[in-house]
Amino acid sequence: QVQLVESGGGLVQAGGSLRLSCAASGRTGSAYAMGWFRQAPGKEREFVAYITWNGGSTYYADSVKGRFTISRDNAKNTVYLQMNSLKPEDTAVYYCAAQMGRVTTTRDYEYDYWGQGTQVTVSS
Secondary structure, three states, X not given: OEEEEEEOOEEEEOOXXXXXXXXXXXXXXXXXXXXXXXXXXXXXXXXXXXXXOOOOOEEEOOOOOOOEEEEEEOOOOEEEEEEOOOOHHHOEEEEEEEEOOOXXXXXXXXXXXXXXXXXEEEEO
């Protein structure tokens, strides 16, 4: 079992920045591919970014490309999402997820473990 806990969400004005963290505990002997997803009110959960198990490769949704950066520190069992130039449409609950098979994917059903989410609200 792997437990994931997100933190760093909050209220920020448009154009501002936030850094989300996702701390993993439990069965963390092997590093996993990690992803960030988000879900806005009344909308389906959508992919934001993923990073390979060793941090060697990343991929972003078009809507956040150039503004968000995913990174990881395996020594700390933590994944980060640096969010810059935030827009009101970035408002959502953000979730991190772990993929045990080290598969990098944008499909949420292929992830094995999920955090509880952290709220990000961007005011205009």
